[in-house]
Amino acid sequence: MTAVALSVRDFEAAARATLDPVYADFIAGGARDEITVRANEAAFGELQLLPRVLRGNAVRSLDITLFGGRASMPVLLSPTAFHKLVDPEGEVATARAAAAAGAIMVVSMASTVAVGEIAEAARRACEGADPPPLWFQLYLQPDREITEALVRRATDAGCAALVVTVDSAVLGAGERNRRNGFHDLPPGLRCENLVDLRDGENGHVRQILMSAEFTWEHVDWLRGITDLPILLKGVLHPDDARLAVRHGVDGLVLSNHGGRQLDTVPATLELLPEIAAAVEGRVPVVLDGGVRRGTDVVKALALGASAVGIGRPVMWALADSGEKGVRRLLELLREELDDTLALCGASGVADLTPELVRFPSWGPRSGRVVP
Ligand SMILES: Cc1cc2nc3c(=O)[nH]c(=O)nc-3n(C[C@H](O)[C@H](O)[C@H](O)COP(=O)(O)O)c2cc1C
Ligand SMILES: CC(C)CC(=O)C(=O)O
Numbered sequence: 001m002t003a004v005a006l007s008v009r010d011f012e013a014a015a016r017a018t019l020d021p022v023y024a025d026f027i028a029g030g031a032r033d034e035i036t037v038r039a040n041e042a043a044f045g046e047l048q049l050l051p052r053v054l055r056g057n058a059v060r061s062l063d064i065t066l067f068g069g070r071a072s073m074p075v076l077l078s079p080t081a082f083h084k085l086v087d088p089e090g091e092v093a094t095a096r097a098a099a100a101a102g103a104i105m106v107v108s109m110a111s112t113v114a115v116g117e118i119a120e121a122a123r124r125a126c127e128g129a130d131p132p133p134l135w136f137q138l139y140l141q142p143d144r145e146i147t148e149a150l151v152r153r154a155t156d157a158g159c160a161a162l163v164v165t166v167d168s169a170v171l172g173a174g175e176r177n178r179r180n181g182f183h184d185l186p187p188g189l190r191c192e193n194l195v196d197l198r199d200g201e202n203g204h205v206r207q208i209l210m211s212a213e214f215t216w217e218h219v220d221w222l223r224g225i226t227d228l229p230i231l232l233k234g235v236l237h238p239d240d241a242r243l244a245v246r247h248g249v250d251g252l253v254l255s256n257h258g259g260r261q262l263d264t265v266p267a268t269l270e271l272l273p274e275i276a277a278a279v280e281g282r283v284p285v286v287l288d289g290g291v292r293r294g295t296d297v298v299k300a301l302a303l304g305a306s307a308v309g310i311g312r313p314v315m316w317a318l319a320d321s322g323e324k325g326v327r328r329l330l331e332l333l334r335e336e337l338d339d340t341l342a343l344c345g346a347s348g349v350a351d352l353t354p355e356l357v358r359f360p361s362w363g364p365r366s367g368r369v370v371p
Contacts, residue, residue: 008292008313015319022180023085027315029176030259037259040290043267047299048358055345064307067229069133069160072102074349075333078288078309079137081110084189086319092121094318097326099125106135106163114192119157133160140218142211149197151226167234169212172261219247236265238278245282254287258311276304294336301352
């Protein structure tokens with residue numbers, strides 16, 4: 001670490017000082033013109049906070065409970081692939097830092113450490129105390145036996161929920177990766193969750209098949225083979241959010257994949273009021289995309305999210321200074337979040353309601369839904 005990071009964004013500059021630019025591009029990049037990448041962050045800047053005062057909230061809590069599992073902050077680590085690309089310990093370092101912070105980590109199906117080993121590292125980091133929940137992210141696979149095997153691996157590892165990414169009928173067009181010729185993991189690194197599956201390849205990225213063949217019937221099938229809560233990640237249309245609830249899904253991750261799949265879709269924050277209205281509180285909604293500040297977290301929660309996820313910041317912090325970096329990142333967010341709650345007159349996440357935010361230019365004529 002070159003200097004002590006004072007904000008989430010500091011980690012990117014610090015990481016870039018030493019990271020292979022090809023990997024930095026892989027992390028930073030998005031699909032096509034990266035319009036959605038920029039929109040995600042910009043939307044938080046547009047929304048304003050309108051605080052309450054003299055509320056007497058000297059004692060504050062950032063705790064949340066999701067599917068019966070407790071976490072000490074409403075910020076979870078969104079699934080990101082290939083942590084060993086940027087740190088020799090990879091997901092083990094990330095999991096230790098998340099466990100120490102009491103934050104939920106979503107393990108990517110494309111992790112470079114097996115999910116069981118990640119779970120073990122998290123347990124050990126908590127020294128006997130209950131670690132925060134670990135969730136597992138899954139791309140449905142055309143071969144159902146492969147999907148089943150992955151669900152079994154996640155379940156055996158003690159994962160508390162499955163996050164099924166549904167925005168990837170094809171792999172997003174990351175032009176930076178194409179320009180850099182980055183298609184494979186370097187020698188020695190594998191997608192460890194895919195090792196020794198029926199199709200014989202041993203942990204090659206190629207094994208993760210993106211397919212446009214999936215339908216709601218596959219979600220029903222998944223519902224039938226597991227008792228774990230299922231969240232769909234990447235539902236953007238309110239009609240799909242309603243369908244998801246009808247198909248018995250337990251939660252949504254409102255995500256545009258950090259702008260890495262379909263470019264020019266709206267910022268997730270902008271969609272949040274419509275999605276929250278569509279699900280009518282029947283299932284929790286976790287938002288990710290562009291969250292960089294405690295104020296961003298408060299805005300998303302005020303508009304109806306139960307929690308938020310962070311993707312790139314975790315990769316930058318890990319690349320900069322490993323487990324220590326991710327710990328510091330989560331501490332910074334916790335401090336900012338607590339500070340923002342105090343300044344908004346709130347004592348906890350339950351106090352974060354739509355009255356706390358204002359849309360300066362998002363009037364009815366803009367077509368945006370104002371809560
Ligand atoms: C390097 C990188 C790898 C990612 N890998 C996955 C993945 O394996 N599965 C997935 O569902 N989403 C993946 N995502 C998307 C994140 O889960 C998340 O939706 C996104 O990064 C949130 O936006 P943010 O980076 O602005 O916080 C990845 C994102 C990045 C930047
Ligand atoms: C294709 C996956 C392996 C990673 C991913 O989802 C991403 O890089 O956005």
